[in-house]
Amino acid sequence: MKVRDLKVVLFALLLVTLLSLIVTHQAKAEGPRLVEITAKRFAFTPSQITLKKGEPVILRLKSEDVTHGFFMRKLKIDETIEAGKSVDVALTPDTPGTYTTICDHFCGVNHGNMNMTISVVE
């Protein structure tokens, strides 16, 4: 191999490495997918979300009125969303399925029916 060809190969390798570093850095900067969920008596919005098995996500829970709960034992979620505030929940679901998640902080007359569905797919 000529010296000139070697230089081209080395340059190409360097370029690939640099591009790879840039992509990795960008991925780290983006982090897990953010899913925003709003709680307001007596519903969560959206009422259904779909997550991928093994995909890290951040659920950003926000209350627009009173204090609410956000509970799904099988997903190990047990949060309190204080009135007017938000809280982040990191989640990497590992089992596909349909999970009914409830408000478990009593919030009024229709509290018992305040829930949403988290679907986890392959």
Add this chain to the structure above:
Amino acid sequence: MKEVDRRKFMKIAGCSLGIGVLYSAMPLARARGEAGAFFNEMGKNSGEAVSPFTFLQLSDAHVGFDGPPDPLGTKAFERAVEMVNALPQRPDLVLFTGDLTHDTEDKDTHASRMRRFLEISKRMNVPMIKHVPGEHDAGLDAGQMYREFLGESYYSFDHRGVHFVALDNVSRAKPEVGPDQLAWLKKDLARFDKSAPIIVFTHRPLFDLKPEWEWFTSDGDDVMNVLAPYQNVTVLYGHIHRDDEHTMDQVHHYGARSLIFAFPDPEKTAQKKPFPFDKDAPFKNLGIRLVHESASGKPPTSTVSIEDVELTTREFMGINGINQVLKNFSL
């Protein structure tokens, strides 16, 4: 003392008045020498001689609820009171396991509902009525109004040799008892022998019956761990508006019907939705639950049979039908 079945001290003979369950703790003391000795032993443990008595559990009146699905308001509750007063044997005690009232953010309205609840419940011709709050009584104000009307939300007392424990799993807004109450419970039980008869009454189930419908207590396992050393524990609860019976680790858990509307079996339906109101059968699914010994002639600890008898429109209009039903009780 050898391990004994708790049914030796509490035979459930009862009558769920839609509504609730009439328990009989009396049945064997006179009839069987063995059981009599057992009761005496229990008395030593609790500091009071155990003697036969009956009591009732009523639950979930939701005074102030005006439907749908149920436009009857307090009529089922008032009907239950009439049935209690028509019992051939007056019970010693009524336990009310929460949701006495339906919640409202208007404090004056909630207070009037509390007064209405007390007005109806005091018509019962019984010496003693005890309560615990439900989330509709206490969830919005951490139990403040409940305590103003009815006193402490968790406590204990002894009655004829049986130790009763009232637990509050609603006032923290979340479905939990909380560390303070757990510490209190442990201290409260410390004086008792492990064979003492203990009846816990609370609003929510202390186990994961259906968490997706909020039919659970998040620290229920902690409560049961405190109770675990005790051999004769029964838990009575409301909240689920339907009959339920579970036995776990030798502890028997009984859910009561409500006095307002009924929920379906969560194992058979996905959606938490009350049964629709049937004007031709206004107390459908609010009927009487009879739980009694098997007539098999076997020892009374061996089997318990359960029979549900629905209230009918005729019973709703008067008490003739009820009296007929009650005649069949062997209290």
